[in-house]
Amino acid sequence: MGLVYEFRCKKCKHQYNILLGYGKLYSYSYKQTVENIKNGIYGDKWKNIFLSRDNLVVDIKQCLYTCQCGNWSLERALNLYAPKNSAKPAPPYVMEDDLKSDYYCIKHYTHICKKCSAEMHKTDSTSEIMLSCPECENINKPSILVYVDDYDLLNEKISRRIFL
Secondary structure, three states, X not given: OEEEXXXXXXXXXXXXXXXXXXXXXXXXXXXXXXXXXXXXXXXXXXXXXXXXXXXXXXXXOEEEEEOOOOOEEEEEOOOEEEEOOOOOXXXXXXXXXXXXXXXXXXXXXXXXXXXXXXXXEEOOOOOOOOEEOOOOOOEEOOOEEEEEOOOOOOOOXXXXXXXX
C-alpha cells in the first residue's frame, strides 16, 4: 500500500518517482532493516537503543524527508516502538496496523541532510509536494499521483493513476 508521485522536470525533461509507504517485499525489507540497525548502519546510538530491549520493533515505512536547503531523500522512518504489553516478544516483523494498535513510539529517528548536515523533516504526503530535479535542480510538482494497492520497490507494479 502506498503512493507514488511521478515527476517530469519542466526544464530538462528528466522523469523521476517517489514511492511512499510499504512495498510487497515488506517482511524481507523489515528483516534487512533490523540487521542494518544491529550492524550499526544507522549509528551506534540507534544500535544500542534497539539492542537495549529484546522486544523493540522498527517502523520501516518509506517516507519523504526534506531539508531547508532544498535537498530531499526517500528514507525508512526508523522510529523505534515498544509493545504496550511489555511481556510481548518482538515478532519477525510488524505491520503498520499492528504498530498503531499494539505499540507506542519510544524514540524518533533523526534524519540528517547529506548536503548541509541539517535535520531533515518528514513531508506529509497529503501536502503539496514540490521537489528539485535530481539532474538540474529545477523545482517541480508531480504530474501524476498513483494510489497503489500492491507494489514492490523493484518492479513498481502500479494500480491507479490520477493526473494532476
